[in-house]
Amino acid sequence: MSETIYVGADIGGTTIKIGICNEQGELLHTLEGPTESEKGADAIVNNLVKYAREVVEASSYEWGQVGGVGVGTAGFLDIPNGIIKFSNNLNVRDVPLKKLLEEKLQTIVKVNNDANVAALGEAWAGAGRGIDNCVCYTLGTGVGGGIIINGKIYEGFSGMAGELGHMAIVPDLEAIQCSCGMTGCLETVSSATGIIRMAKDAVERGDRTSLSLVPNIMAKEVIDAAKAGDEVAVRIVNRAAFYLGKSMAAVAIVVNPQRFIIGGGVAKAGDFLFDQIREVFKKYTPEQAKQGVEIVAATLGNNAGVVGAAGLILRSN
């Protein structure tokens, strides 16, 4: 009996992480190596091919058992055709990744964006295991998102489904401009970047806060200060939580998921953050759309990307 395995790759600016999963999404083996994006697109592709072969060789499986290779990466993608249209991170443009990898690896390859892939990883084998309909938020530099419908990533008409960081949720009079050009996007207040910005603004305008003593403010310092009762920090975390909760209330009315999963660095704040989000979510969501709906922390950590990438073969269109 030869079990089918799936290879997942998470291409970051400096490192490619790669892993093997079985059909249940269990991560069986991993390795990582340099991306070498400074050497250009060919080097990235060749490295990925090398690591994919290596991770299988280093395991107890054979290449013949590979049911496909999934790849997650940041940037602007043409998902159906598996083309990296443009990636700041990798400094490449118009790379037909799917086609190149399929030629070199002689197996099915699927490519998707890092937020969708992390969402799928959690949905498949992490905090969403067994749940068909869930929505994931990744709170990092930005706010990423992914919509899982009937167990699969849902991409929408032009691949923008689940780009939750760009929901215009902050009312105009309180909104600032987002890196995307719009104003009031969720990620202007609920990402690590947003939290840091609000803290630096507070320090600069002379608000009385323990954060004024911190030389290089990171989101963790703001959350720790809030946990310790610093009023300025509490207000900042409240604001981040408020708009997350409000955005989830909007999501609940659109796709009515059974579970919200929150990952990324900011989610490490734990129940201190989550309880506030839950409270706001409850306030703005009708009874039937919140009954039995949970807001939980992601469980796969940095492995979500590799697991989700492997999951692309079975669980994306």
Next chain:
Amino acid sequence: MSETIYVGADIGGTTIKIGICNEQGELLHTLEGPTESEKGADAIVNNLVKYAREVVEASSYEWGQVGGVGVGTAGFLDIPNGIIKFSNNLNVRDVPLKKLLEEKLQTIVKVNNDANVAALGEAWAGAGRGIDNCVCYTLGTGVGGGIIINGKIYEGFSGMAGELGHMAIVPDLEAIQCSCGMTGCLETVSSATGIIRMAKDAVERGDRTSLSLVPNIMAKEVIDAAKAGDEVAVRIVNRAAFYLGKSMAAVAIVVNPQRFIIGGGVAKAGDFLFDQIREVFKKYTPEQAKQGVEIVAATLGNNAGVVGAAGLILRSN
């Protein structure tokens, strides 16, 4: 060659409309008769059975060609089991409609709520024909909605997907209470009821408006006054349009539909209303999620319910 046909029924408080569609969603034949809800659940079911048989007999088809019967109705439903848990409109409670109809009609029966069914009708055979992913709004007494994903109604975890009227979109300080108990729901400002309320409020507080001369203000009067340049009426219609556009921007980031379809009485305002909605939608939606996305009027009018009900057999889970 015996073509398969589908029977659709739209149960309203006073009238049951019924029709036959072919597999392309073309409405081939219709009839209607009294609901007689005052006689209780049995009478409603028996009437529906009678009209279903009659509409087929009156056509050139035979009962043997019926591939199933779909039913749309207002109220709180258990959709998977086809049970009317509670309906104000019909004054019934706990009616196992699917089971009763399947016994009497000896064919598959599916039941869904009126907003979902109208959305499916438009998506299948109206303004969304040929479009796999669309979102419908029905602007009537309330604001109904329906999410069509891969050509099918999407219901979510507890049947609340697409209940767009209860998106808490109005900021707290400007929000009023909705009939659902929450505050700031879209339907408090963008339904006919919301528009009428805002107009009556304006008249009562003595705002200078031509509406103060209208004895019984309806949404149409407010829209007509706005079209004629009445500033108070313009402000009211602007507000209704603003929150519709904002809610569509949120929807675009969640499910990224190709088309938004707006039906219901208020939609008769036409481009005067639609252009405002489109402008707001564009302002609050990222480029990729609005490119190629259209906001259009529903085309089936009152037939959307019957057509969508017939469509339940082929296009719902």
